[in-house]
Amino acid sequence: MKTSHANALQSFAHDLQWLLALRLWVQMATVWFFVWGVAILALRIRGTQDSFWLTLGLFGIVPLVLVSAIRVRRLRPEFSKIRANYDRINACGGVIMSEEAADMEAWLAQLPEAVVPKFRWHSGRAMLLLSVSAIFAATTLLLPERLARFSAHRSLEIGQIVRQLQAEVKTLAQEKIVNDKKADDLQRQLSQLQKDAFGYDPDKTWEALDHIKQSDSDAAKEAAEEALTKTESLTKAETLAKAMQQAADAGMNEMTASQAAQDLASMLSAAKLEDGILNSQIPPELLAGLNGLNKEQMEKLLQALELNKNSLGMTVSNLANLKMIDPAMLAKLLNAGQGYNPGALADYLSTCTNGGDDLVLSWLDHPGKGGPGGGGPAADMTWNDGASEKDLKFQEHALPPSSHLDDAQLVGVSKAAPELSGNDVSAQHGALDHAVASGGSAHAQIILPEQRQAVQNFFKREN
Amino acid sequence: MPDTILKPEELQPAAELVRKTLEQLDRILLGRKELHRLVLIGVLSRGHVLLEGLPGLGKTALVKTIGQILKLDFKRIQFTPDLMPGDVLGTHILQETSSGKRELLFQPGPVFTNILLADEINRASPKTQSAMLETMQENCVTLLGTTRALPQPFFVLASQNPIELEGTYPLPEAQLDRFLFRVMFENVDADVLDQIISERRRGELPAPTWQMERDQLEMLFQTMGKIYLPHPVSRYIARLVSATHPGGAEATEPVNKYVSYGASPRAAIAIAEAARGNALVAGRPSVGFEDVKIVAQPVLNHRLILNYQARFDRMTPSKLVTELLGQLDETGLNLPKDVELAKA
Numbered sequence: 111m112k113t114s115h116a117n118a119l120q121s122f123a124h125d126l127q128w129l130l131a132l133r134l135w136v137q138m139a140t141v142w143f144f145v146w147g148v149a150i151l152a153l154r155i156r157g158t159q160d161s162f163w164l165t166l167g168l169f170g171i172v173p174l175v176l177v178s179a180i181r182v183r184r185l186r187p188e189f190s191k192i193r194a195n196y197d198r199i200n201a202c203g204g205v206i207m208s209e210e211a212a213d214m215e216a217w218l219a220q221l222p223e224a225v226v227p228k229f230r231w232h233s234g235r236a237m238l239l240l241s242v243s244a245i246f247a248a249t250t251l252l253l254p255e256r257l258a259r260f261s262a263h264r265s266l267e268i269g270q271i272v273r274q275l276q277a278e279v280k281t282l283a284q285e286k287i288v289n290d291k292k293a294d295d296l297q298r299q300l301s302q303l304q305k306d307a308f309g310y311d312p313d314k315t316w317e318a319l320d321h322i323k324q325s326d327s328d329a330a331k332e333a334a335e336e337a338l339t340k341t342e343s344l345t346k347a348e349t350l351a352k353a354m355q356q357a358a359d360a361g362m363n364e365m366t367a368s369q370a371a372q373d374l375a376s377m378l379s380a381a382k383l384e385d386g387i388l389n390s391q392i393p394p395e396l397l398a399g400l401n402g403l404n405k406e407q408m409e410k411l412l413q414a415l416e417l418n419k420n421s422l423g424m425t426v427s428n429l430a431n432l433k434m435i436d437p438a439m440l441a442k443l444l445n446a447g448q449g450y451n452p453g454a455l456a457d458y459l460s461t462c463t464n465g466g467d468d469l470v471l472s473w474l475d476h477p478g479k480g481g482p483g484g485g486g487p488a489a490d491m492t493w494n495d496g497a498s499e500k501d502l503k504f505q506e507h508a509l510p511p512s513s514h515l516d517d518a519q520l521v522g523v524s525k526a527a528p529e530l531s532g533n534d535v536s537a538q539h540g541a542l543d544h545a546v547a548s549g550g551s552a553h554a555q556i557i558l559p560e561q562r563q564a565v566q567n568f569f570k571r572e573n
Numbered sequence: 574m575p576d577t578i579l580k581p582e583e584l585q586p587a588a589e590l591v592r593k594t595l596e597q598l599d600r601i602l603l604g605r606k607e608l609h610r611l612v613l614i615g616v617l618s619r620g621h622v623l624l625e626g627l628p629g630l631g632k633t634a635l636v637k638t639i640g641q642i643l644k645l646d647f648k649r650i651q652f653t654p655d656l657m658p659g660d661v662l663g664t665h666i667l668q669e670t671s672s673g674k675r676e677l678l679f680q681p682g683p684v685f686t687n688i689l690l691a692d693e694i695n696r697a698s699p700k701t702q703s704a705m706l707e708t709m710q711e712n713c714v715t716l717l718g719t720t721r722a723l724p725q726p727f728f729v730l731a732s733q734n735p736i737e738l739e740g741t742y743p744l745p746e747a748q749l750d751r752f753l754f755r756v757m758f759e760n761v762d763a764d765v766l767d768q769i770i771s772e773r774r775r776g777e778l779p780a781p782t783w784q785m786e787r788d789q790l791e792m793l794f795q796t797m798g799k800i801y802l803p804h805p806v807s808r809y810i811a812r813l814v815s816a817t818h819p820g821g822a823e824a825t826e827p828v829n830k831y832v833s834y835g836a837s838p839r840a841a842i843a844i845a846e847a848a849r850g851n852a853l854v855a856g857r858p859s860v861g862f863e864d865v866k867i868v869a870q871p872v873l874n875h876r877l878i879l880n881y882q883a884r885f886d887r888m889t890p891s892k893l894v895t896e897l898l899g900q901l902d903e904t905g906l907n908l909p910k911d912v913e914l915a916k917a
Contacts, residue, residue, distance in 0.1 A: 129912065187906050194805035194904040197861065199914060203852065204859030207803035212578040217858060220581065230913040 115206060118224040123192045127182060129229050135178040136236050139171050143243035146170060150250040164251055199227040266307035266315055272300050275319065278326045278432050285425045287333045287387055296322060330434035336386050337422040338439065341446045343381030344422075348415040349450040350374050355408050356456035366462045371401045383418065391418070578801050579858040587796035588856040590789055591617075595854070597642050597781045602635055603772075604765030611756055611871055612639065612730075614850035617797050620753025620843060621709050621729040623694075623744075623875065630758040632732040634778055636690045639730075644784045645687035646724065652697035654740060658704035662714050679716070684708050687724055691731035695741045702748055705729065709751040726790070746834075746878060753843050754868075755875035793853075800849040801859040807845065809903050810865055814841040816901055817877055817893075825900050827893055831883035836876040843872045862903040870894050 146167040153164065190210060197206040205217045276297060283293035299322065307315040354370050383392060396403065396411045403411065423443060430440040591613065598609040612635065615622040624632045640647030650661060663682035669675050683689065694702065708714055709729055713722045816823040818835030847868035848860045870891060877890040908914065
């Protein structure tokens with residue numbers, strides 16, 4: 111017949127098993143909800159929107175009940191340990207534990223009243239985690255479709271790059287570097303790219319944008335190089351035209367004027383201003399009558415040359431503002447023809463009497479050399495005054511001979527370490543001060559006054 | 574496993590004797606009920622007890638009173654640095670017999686008694702202290718190849734003064750281990766002192782009104798042998814002693830940090846015996862976990878050898894044992910940390 115303690119002990123064992131099973135189920139359910147939520151999210155992103163099939167995962171927690179119950183049953187504590195705990199909690203003094211060895215019925219009456227010990231499960235953290243994972247799973251299930259697919263169809267943010275490229279294409283079109291049809295095609299491509307750019311697969315978008323940017327950049331670079339060449343030619347022509355104007359006033363002879371006009375004509379012809387991407391315009395009536403231009407026509411020619419130069423400079427400046435070309439290229443363009451001096455050329459032309467020779471073109475090709483007073487444009491630069499070496503030479507001083515070495519005498523050559531005589535030499539400074547320069551003295555310890563007596567006694571005893 | 578477990582009617586006479594003994598002790602020596610209980614447990618466990626406390630706290634009085642109540646022979650040795658082993662154990666004296674023949678006769682020392690009070694035991698030289706080793710463990714004395722048994726029961730109740738350390742010889746670990754308990758004598762409170770002043774003029778102790786007969790004492794020892802030690806409790810004792818060893822499976826962090834050597838198997842036996850004694854004093858036929866917890870402190874507090882780090886951190890064996898008792902799960906049920914067991 112079961113006693114009340116026996117019943118209480120059985121209840122205690124059942125309570126423990128139920129609690130451990132519940133605790134394990136909560137842990138497993140937490141993990142399950144989390145895994146289920148991640149799976150729902152992944153499936154919905156991939157396009158599965160059938161809520162019925164997704165909701166079926168909820169039934170996964172049912173087998174978990176069975177799994178946790180079986181697992182707890184397998185791992186249940188030994189009954190003797192449960193009995194020992196019951197004995198301890200009820201202060202039975204080992205009587206209940208002794209029941210496994212002998213009949214203790216006679217003692218049961220003296221025990222305290224049977225009370226089933228209670229378990230206190232601090233479940234706050236476990237329940238919080240379970241709630242969080244369940245809410246996560248529910249949220250993934252109830253998430254609107256547009257949000258679920260948001261990340262898959264999120265557009266790629268390329269607005270700024272597209273705007274910059276559109277501005278570049280617009281500039282290239284305005285400067286006639288690309289024709290209007292190609293510019294329209296590029297603008298259309300950019301708009302389409304912006305519309306089709308999604309974060310799911312950004313590589314194609316980036317490749318297309320890189321291609322357009324490279325093509326813009328190549329066109330701009332080609333235009334800039336052409337502008338530089340034409341600007342240099344225009345500057346040379348302008349220099350010669352100004353020199354001719356000034357030389358005519360100074361009384362340049364007719365033969366020289368004719369030769370200079372021919373040179374100017376061949377120079378403008380060689381420049382091919384009307385060809386290429388950036389075609390310039392010189393009034394044809396001026397080009398046709400270069401040999402006999404009056405003062406007013408020469409002014410018009412100079413204005414036309416200046417205008418074309420400025421136009422080219424403005425174009426390159428616009429390209430540089432959009433960072434389509436290297437700033438160094440713009441600087442090179444602005445500095446083109448800086449070395450030319452029309453006044454010096456005018457002087458040369460006015461002094462030239464033999465008329466036609468090729469020196470004018472050579473003069474323009476070698477700016478800064480020589481000059482009319484120094485032997486012609488091809489002459490090298492010279493210095494009239496040689497540099498003086500006065501007061502620049504170092505004074506030589508003979509060093510006095512070493513007096514100490516003079517007094518030194520060779521007494522012999524040592525083959526081994528030198529040996530000291532009876533008069534030991536003391537070191538003068540430093541850590542070895544007062545140390546005798548013989549074997550081992552560097553390791554000598556200083557004997558403090560209070561130690562002296564003990565040291566003396568030690569040596570006395572040894573004697 | 575025992576053949577039988579004591580029935581209530583079998584245990585009751587022994588419990589009554591224990592009750593009367595404690596009653597006499599509490600009546601004669603005031604204000605130390607717990608201490609009397611521990612010393613009586615030591616006697617019931619046939620163990621030796623080391624009493625440690627300041628002078629004048631009643632160590633000698635306690636031992637004398639126990640001797641009177643138990644009607645046992647009682648002798649006292651005041652240990653001094655010049656005390657020799659022969660002064661304790663006895664010596665051979667050359668004597669002439671009636672027949673005129675001379676022979677060496679053994680003159681027993683004060684150790685041949687039932688209760689030996691070794692007063693200020695740490696004042697004797699290690700040589701003399703060591704002379705006590707055989708008597709305490711084997712209950713016999715061997716001199717000149719002859720082994721003589723000591724009268725039974727034999728208890729050594731030794732005292733130590735913890736403040737006068739100059740000129741003393743600390744007891745070696747081997748000898749400390751032979752003491753079942755090391756019991757600390759604490760000061761009594763003002764009420765008890767007031768009672769002592771009022772009722773104990775010149776410190777004279779009242780005579781016991783009841784004394785235990787030898788056969789009754791023998792019956793108590795027999796009853797002690799029948800107190801049942803359940804397996805979970807013996808397992809707990811084993812785990813507890815094992816946990817005092819640094820690096821043990823259940824050793825706590827302070828044990829690993831501060832203990833050089835843990836308690837010996839003799840300590841485990843001592844805890845088991847003392848727990849039986851506590852169960853008998855409580856009138857129970859079996860040992861529970863609480864019995865172990867009560868006796869673990871006096872059994873273990875002189876058996877743990879601590880390292881220098883413990884000295885620096887002012888860690889004592891008592892603190893370590895208290896901490897160990899608090900942390901070690903008695904039953905080894907190993908419930909999860911977030912599950913707690915409580916009485917309803």
